[in-house]
Amino acid sequence: MNSLIDQLITLLGKDNVLTGQAVAESYSHIWRMEETLLAKAITLPRTTAEVSSIVKLCYHSDQAIVVFGGRTNLVGSTETSGQEIIISMEKMNQIEEVDTQSRTVTVQAGAILETIQMAIAAEDMFLPLNFGAKGSAQIGGIIATNAGGLQVFRYGMTRNLILGLEVVMADGTIISGLKKIIKDNSAFDLKQLFIGSEGTLGIVTKAVLKIIEAPKSRTSAFVGINDYDKVIHFLKFMDKELAGNLSSYELIWENSYKVMTGPQNDIKPPIPYGYKYYVLIEGLGIDQNQDQARLQFLLEQAFEKEIILDAAIADGGSDLEWFWTIREDVHQLKSDCSIDHHFDISIPIPEIGVYVDETVKKLNLIDGVHKVFAFGHVADGNIHFIVDKENVSPALKKDIDLTVYTPLKKLGGSVSAEHGIGLHKKAYLDLCRSPEEIALMKVLKKALDPKNLLNPGKVIDMEYISVIKQKIVH
Ligand SMILES: Cc1cc2nc3c(=O)[nH]c(=O)nc-3n(C[C@H](O)[C@H](O)[C@H](O)COP(=O)(O)OP(=O)(O)OC[C@H]3O[C@@H](n4cnc5c(N)ncnc54)[C@H](O)[C@@H]3O)c2cc1C
Secondary structure (H helix, E strand, O other): OOOOOHHHHHOOOOEEEOOHHHOOOOOOOOOHOOOOOOOOEEEOOOOOOHHHHHHHHHHHHOEEEEEEOOOOOOOOOOOOOOOOEEEOOOOOOOOEEEEEEOOOEEEOOEEEHHHHHHHHOOOEEEOOOOOOOOOOEEEEHHHHHHOOOOHHHHHOOOOHHHEEEEOOOOOOEEEEEEEOOOOOEEEEEHHHHHHOOOOOOEEEEEEEEEEEOOEEEEEEEEEEEEHHHHHHHHHHHHHHHHHEEEEEEEEEEEEHHHHHOOHOOOOOOOOOOOOOOOEEEEEEEOHHHHHHHHHHHHHHHHHHHHOOOOEEEEEHHHHHHHHHHHHHOOOOHHHHOOOOEEEEEOOOOOHHHHHHHHHHHHHHHHHOOEEEEEEEHHHEEEEEEEEEEEOOHHHHHHHHHHHHHHHHHHHHHEEEEOOOOOOOOOHHHHHOOHHHHHHHHHHHHHOOOOOOOOOOOOOOOOOOOOOOOOOOOO
């Protein structure tokens, strides 16, 4: 009997099964390209049928699989131990159809978000899904994490944009549900099982996403505020006065803003330092001149009512790029850290001001914490922290984790607003999901992946079979 690798080579051809040095030279995350990747092989399927055949071979060999998208996740969900076969979706990257009448786009899982955005824009349509990793993140990975991003406030999470999915199950069965319809109450909505399952329940091979008519105007402003109550007041004011056109409302704390706009990045601050909070807003509307004038008028009103203390409006395309690069390029904050430790929590919006103040204070008291950056999608109740720490010791990690996560249970929050659970947050899932919920997740996992072969050890621990021992890192 040929080895599994031989069978994979027979199936895909030598060029599409990487082993040995070629694996070592690859990487499990875009921020750690210099580290050696550990895996038995990387497979590069070109079709759904090939994905299905790879999975069938693995199923019969009790072989664990990890799917690689753009490898931009922030929770260790593409970590490997060396015992896995990797399915990299990079060759399944076609945009199969932009249907302007059904208002859908049909894409293969390996298509990169920014490429999809551009293809849709060329048809004068718009995909309201956007975040800093858009140049690398693939739609399959985005669906598998139910990514959020900068426009969730108006358009919802990835889940809200998915009309149909094609998925390969753990035994290789292909479930094809690539419908273009918004309404479908014909029994269980199976696609929802796979959205946000981080590659543990099935492999997404294609998707149909909802798109909308392209907005005709885009306006933005940076605003300075000192009082958290006024951050909420300004959100309500702008949302009401822009009558549904407010699409983003991002909050940045001053020390984060300083690094994001510091001379080391060659990016000027749109408004001066000295405010506690910096809010970046975006409106998508129908008339650039009118919308710009309306924004100016509303900011003046907010200023007169003493809701805001300062504001700068983006004047045209290059300003928009300037403003949004500041927010999207989170890498600047990461680069300012010796060792960066990321958080992605959510709590009800009114609780954020006090929670962040208290948490940052407590974090700064921990021996081994250098600094803490806070920023986030505040209108979604979602705050990110990047903690700069001295070392990777488990004790320090635990101290930091517990400081951030412990208050969440009482506040009715979540340890993951949008990045998922992966490996890094698995130990804290029970702070935001009940024992009954976790038990039901395990029932589903067992039903869909009875041998625990799909991304084993991620999201939830399964007791019934341990195909590989996972290396828990970070
Ligand atoms: C600079 C930066 C900014 C970011 N900003 C945001 C943000 O604002 N909002 C947000 O939500 N996230 C953000 N992220 C996190 C990340 O970009 C998202 O989680 C993204 O959805 C991951 O997509 P990916 O293709 O890189 O997936 P990967 O990292 O490759 O994979 C993520 C998970 O999905 C699984 N997977 C990948 N492809 C498939 C598939 N085809 N079928 C089944 N499982 C699959 C993997 O096994 C893994 O478990 C950011 C990341 C960076 C680096």
